[in-house]
Amino acid sequence: MSDIKHPEIDLDPQDWPAFRALAHRMLDHALDHVQGAKERAIWQPVPADVKTALKAGVPHAPQGIDKVCDDFLEQVLPYSTGNTHPRFWGWVHGTGTAGGVIAEMLAACMNSNLGGRDHGAIYVEQQVVNWCKSLFGFPTSASGLLVSGTSMATVIALAAARFKVLEYPVRSTGLQNGTKRLVGYTSVEGHSCISRAFDLLGFGTDALRKIPVDQNYQMDMRALSAAIAHDRAAGLTPFMVVGAAATVNTAAVDPMHEIAELCEKEKLWFHVDGAFGAVAALGDKHTELYKGLDRADSLAFDFHKWMHVPYDAGCVLIRDAEAHRGAFNSRPEYLAEAPRGLAGGEQWFCDYGPELSRGFRALKVWFTLKEHGIEGITRKMEDNCAQARQLAQWVGEQPALELMAPVSLNIVCFRYRLDDAEKSDTLNREIVMQLQEEGIAAPSTTVLQGRAAIRVNITNHRSRLADFELLIQEVLARGEASNA
Amino acid sequence: MSDIKHPEIDLDPQDWPAFRALAHRMLDHALDHVQGAKERAIWQPVPADVKTALKAGVPHAPQGIDKVCDDFLEQVLPYSTGNTHPRFWGWVHGTGTAGGVIAEMLAACMNSNLGGRDHGAIYVEQQVVNWCKSLFGFPTSASGLLVSGTSMATVIALAAARFKVLEYPVRSTGLQNGTKRLVGYTSVEGHSCISRAFDLLGFGTDALRKIPVDQNYQMDMRALSAAIAHDRAAGLTPFMVVGAAATVNTAAVDPMHEIAELCEKEKLWFHVDGAFGAVAALGDKHTELYKGLDRADSLAFDFHKWMHVPYDAGCVLIRDAEAHRGAFNSRPEYLAEAPRGLAGGEQWFCDYGPELSRGFRALKVWFTLKEHGIEGITRKMEDNCAQARQLAQWVGEQPALELMAPVSLNIVCFRYRLDDAEKSDTLNREIVMQLQEEGIAAPSTTVLQGRAAIRVNITNHRSRLADFELLIQEVLARGEASNA
Numbered sequence: 001m002s003d004i005k006h007p008e009i010d011l012d013p014q015d016w017p018a019f020r021a022l023a024h025r026m027l028d029h030a031l032d033h034v035q036g037a038k039e040r041a042i043w044q045p046v047p048a049d050v051k052t053a054l055k056a057g058v059p060h061a062p063q064g065i066d067k068v069c070d071d072f073l074e075q076v077l078p079y080s081t082g083n084t085h086p087r088f089w090g091w092v093h094g095t096g097t098a099g100g101v102i103a104e105m106l107a108a109c110m111n112s113n114l115g116g117r118d119h120g121a122i123y124v125e126q127q128v129v130n131w132c133k134s135l136f137g138f139p140t141s142a143s144g145l146l147v148s149g150t151s152m153a154t155v156i157a158l159a160a161a162r163f164k165v166l167e168y169p170v171r172s173t174g175l176q177n178g179t180k181r182l183v184g185y186t187s188v189e190g191h192s193c194i195s196r197a198f199d200l201l202g203f204g205t206d207a208l209r210k211i212p213v214d215q216n217y218q219m220d221m222r223a224l225s226a227a228i229a230h231d232r233a234a235g236l237t238p239f240m241v242v243g244a245a246a247t248v249n250t251a252a253v254d255p256m257h258e259i260a261e262l263c264e265k266e267k268l269w270f271h272v273d274g275a276f277g278a279v280a281a282l283g284d285k286h287t288e289l290y291k292g293l294d295r296a297d298s299l300a301f302d303f304h305k306w307m308h309v310p311y312d313a314g315c316v317l318i319r320d321a322e323a324h325r326g327a328f329n330s331r332p333e334y335l336a337e338a339p340r341g342l343a344g345g346e347q348w349f350c351d352y353g354p355e356l357s358r359g360f361r362a363l364k365v366w367f368t369l370k371e372h373g374i375e376g377i378t379r380k381m382e383d384n385c386a387q388a389r390q391l392a393q394w395v396g397e398q399p400a401l402e403l404m405a406p407v408s409l410n411i412v413c414f415r416y417r418l419d420d421a422e423k424s425d426t427l428n429r430e431i432v433m434q435l436q437e438e439g440i441a442a443p444s445t446t447v448l449q450g451r452a453a454i455r456v457n458i459t460n461h462r463s464r465l466a467d468f469e470l471l472i473q474e475v476l477a478r479g480e481a482s483n484a
Numbered sequence: 485m486s487d488i489k490h491p492e493i494d495l496d497p498q499d500w501p502a503f504r505a506l507a508h509r510m511l512d513h514a515l516d517h518v519q520g521a522k523e524r525a526i527w528q529p530v531p532a533d534v535k536t537a538l539k540a541g542v543p544h545a546p547q548g549i550d551k552v553c554d555d556f557l558e559q560v561l562p563y564s565t566g567n568t569h570p571r572f573w574g575w576v577h578g579t580g581t582a583g584g585v586i587a588e589m590l591a592a593c594m595n596s597n598l599g600g601r602d603h604g605a606i607y608v609e610q611q612v613v614n615w616c617k618s619l620f621g622f623p624t625s626a627s628g629l630l631v632s633g634t635s636m637a638t639v640i641a642l643a644a645a646r647f648k649v650l651e652y653p654v655r656s657t658g659l660q661n662g663t664k665r666l667v668g669y670t671s672v673e674g675h676s677c678i679s680r681a682f683d684l685l686g687f688g689t690d691a692l693r694k695i696p697v698d699q700n701y702q703m704d705m706r707a708l709s710a711a712i713a714h715d716r717a718a719g720l721t722p723f724m725v726v727g728a729a730a731t732v733n734t735a736a737v738d739p740m741h742e743i744a745e746l747c748e749k750e751k752l753w754f755h756v757d758g759a760f761g762a763v764a765a766l767g768d769k770h771t772e773l774y775k776g777l778d779r780a781d782s783l784a785f786d787f788h789k790w791m792h793v794p795y796d797a798g799c800v801l802i803r804d805a806e807a808h809r810g811a812f813n814s815r816p817e818y819l820a821e822a823p824r825g826l827a828g829g830e831q832w833f834c835d836y837g838p839e840l841s842r843g844f845r846a847l848k849v850w851f852t853l854k855e856h857g858i859e860g861i862t863r864k865m866e867d868n869c870a871q872a873r874q875l876a877q878w879v880g881e882q883p884a885l886e887l888m889a890p891v892s893l894n895i896v897c898f899r900y901r902l903d904d905a906e907k908s909d910t911l912n913r914e915i916v917m918q919l920q921e922e923g924i925a926a927p928s929t930t931v932l933q934g935r936a937a938i939r940v941n942i943t944n945h946r947s948r949l950a951d952f953e954l955l956i957q958e959v960l961a962r963g964e965a966s967n968a
Binding site: 022 | 492493494495496497503504506507508510513515518519527529530534535538539540541542543545546547548549551552553555556559561562563564566567568574575577579581582584585586587588589590591592593594595597601602604605608610611614615619633634635636639643655657658659661662665666675676677679681683684686687688689690691732733786788789792794795796798815816817818819820822823824825826827828838840841844847848850851853854855856857858859860861863864867913916917918920926928930931939945946948949
């Protein structure tokens with residue numbers, strides 16, 4: 001009767017007890033990795049033989065789960081990025097948590113698709129979004145979506161802003177008819193994801209005006225006003241301003257309140273890039289710095305940075321839920337909602353962003369925020385800011401070291417001085433490479449006013465003051481050795 | 485000396501043995517959930533009291549990991565989507581695997597960021613991409629990226645195609661100058677993600693021409709040629725054709741070979757939407773159907789569908805790596821690569837897509853493909869296709885049932901006949917809701933030629949023939965009851 005000739009099959013373990021025992025052993029490896037974060041070298045290069053092993057061709061035949069786990073322990077686990085280590089301060093990386101390991105295994109067992117429909121995971125994401133609206137001063141009528149990170153959050157916010165100004169026809173006619181030419185604004189210190197979103201959405205990066213900053217690396221508001229006036233006079237259509245909270249080079253926070261005022265006056269969409277810095281608004285020590293953030297039309301930020309949710313997890317909040325949904329909703333017949341059953345549910349998240357299938361990243365956020373509470377997360381955030389001030393003070397006490405930018409939050413840029421500035425550039429880059437290669441510490445580098453800086457970004461819940469003392473010692477020793 | 489007044493803190497467990505014991509208990513819950521997939525009702529609505537609990541406000545104070553786990557077991561785990569169940573055939577969902585649970589906990593313990601830099605996870609993603617290039621007939625010089633799913637893969641492929649035709653200036657000037665108006669083509673059965681990508685990228689959905697299909701729901705090639713000629717005559721710039729492999733309504737595969745020929749002649753970018761159907765090209769039973777797929781300029785497909793990797797995980801492959809990288813690369817000073825150390829590494833994935841921070845979704849793909857092998861995955865794929873043929877045969881044997889479209893792969897659309905077509909629409913939608921509500925089975929619905937259909941999409945490694953027998957019985961019983 002059936003044309004199925006072979007025994008029916010599935011991809012479940014054939015020996016469940018053995019599988020279970022293996023899974024428990026692997027869980028211990030995972031927890032050992034987290035618990036032992038402080039004890040390992042922060043980083044080591046992937047050895048040549050491991051690189052070769054990771055070039056093996058397509059696995060046509062099944063290898064079985066035991067072999068895969070062995071390969072993982074040998075080829076992958078030892079060569080991590082290092083951001084779980086207390087002395088990782090490169091770029092802007094979060095640390096992750098042990099609770100995140102539990103959350104991710106649970107999300108995987110459910111295998112939920114949060115594009116839409118009516119099931120528990122949807123309510124978890126809604127709850128997380130509602131928490132965020134409340135935390136950042138957005139009204140209950142606002143909307144939001146969990147995303148892979150601030151880059152995607154920015155794309156979504158800009159698409160909503162585009163929809164708001166051009167209305168429905170933009171979705172059908174696009175930007176190709178050239179009737180209105182939209183321009184937006186951020187500072188020269190604005191993050192590259194803003195420029196990349198302008199590119200992706202078809203505005204082009206030229207349509208993003210880069211406004212100069214003052215000595216504190218904050219946006220120059222007079223220059224912003226002048227740029228808007230200039231563009232209006234040229235027949236262009238200014239539509240949005242992006243304020244940084246905070247910038248990635250030096251953690252400068254743009255004047256939120258003044259941007260909000262200007263945007264209200266000029267009827268522009270006010271977007272805030274809060275990738276890592278939005279978290280600092282949740283404490284009580286930076287209230288003045290963040291005044292006006294709650295007037296943003298949209299906010300993009302990450303959970304995987306200063307909130308330590310495992311990668312990847314970010315969020316976009318949008319004040320005007322109609323503009324948000326208007327920019328993305330569109331569902332074909334096979335996705336029609338039903339009055340009852342699994343195809344019910346009031347909110348289908350696929351109506352709020354470019355993704356249709358969406359994983360359950362909300363669970364790890366839910367776990368992390370509940371486990372540690374906003375208080376636990378902000379307390380460590382304040383601790384990191386205090387560590388940054390302490391590090392800056394230690395830098396200031398050393399004549400051989402030079403602080404390269406004011407410390408407003410958690411980023412300290414400094415360098416070892418040499419009389420020859422170019423030699424100093426080379427030396428400081430060399431110091432950073434050595435610290436990484438020797439597994440001691442992982443700051444990164446940047447360029448400030450044309451000069452290389454050692455950049456210490458402190459979004460690390462495992463860092464202790466002693467870790468920064470070691471950093472100072474190691475930098476000094478290497479600088480002195482090069483001078484000798 | 486320090487302004488840090490409180491004891492230094494971190495977010496690690498204060499009692500590691502207790503945390504470990506809890507993690508092992510939760511792992512057993514996770515594995516019980518997978519192992520017991522067949523025994524549960526496929527779906528149940530979230531009860532009102534659970535919905536209320538999931539509206540609790542911001543967790544300001546830490547709740548601790550025990551409380552979070554308890555909440556999860558009570559409020560979240562029982563209300564899953566149901567796609568781990570053998571009788572889930574709604575939309576296009578993958579089943580997930582037990583091995584995926586292990587992979588996700590391991591990825592979380594490493595907490596890698598795959599935007600770039602030189603660490604083990606990068607080599608894992610490169611290996612997975614290389615496997616895919618090999619499997620789908622792309623040259624070793626091609627590029628690829630793991631993404632959240634086919635929607636993002638499509639955005640990336642279209643951005644690369646846009647870059648290829650408009651070259652570098654498109655990134656700075658965008659589409660706003662209206663010099664060239666790009667148009668692309670797909671069939672009326674093309675997936676909504678294509679239209680959504682046209683919207684997002686600023687082309688506008690009007691720029692995507694919807695070509696009619698024949699009685700097999702395959703793109704009408706003469707209509708495609710005519711549309712291209714018509715657009716060229718109107719001064720527009722045709723730049724790409726999207727072929728479906730396969731369509732989401734009926735799993736029709738567009739004539740790949742003919743589209744490839746036409747694209748070569750017309751110098752158009754040939755993109756293939758292989759969201760779930762690309763996997764069928766990996767077996768030896770559909771060679772003729774997929775002939776020409778290996779000539780695609782880009783391919784978008786999902787691992788989380790017919791390859792059963794846990795959500796979310798998809799892939800884009802792009803033949804012209806220069807166009808791919810050209811469309812996305814741009815890195816500021818703080819992300820500059822270094823000759824040695826952690827900032828080394830030849831390939832930074834942030835140069836190939838819109839995301840900068842990127843999670844380690846490659847690990848669950850690596851685990852799944854190695855554990856089961858391409859053979860294990862394609863064997864179950866063929867099994868699913870045979871099940872679809874069997875189901876179609878059973879439908880054909882029942883006078884009360886009507887097959888609504890030809891079965892080419894794994895999707896069976898049918899309905900219970902009533903003399904009154906509108907009453908039949910209502911009945912069939914009602915049957916689907918009842919089957920879901922009673923936890924028996926979860927097909928979904930669609931509309932074909934204006935009429936509602938019960939749509940059975942078989943991308944489920946747990947489905948057995950007996951599951952489809954039960955479906956037929958249940959549909960017949962409900963249809964007869966309504967007729968009585």
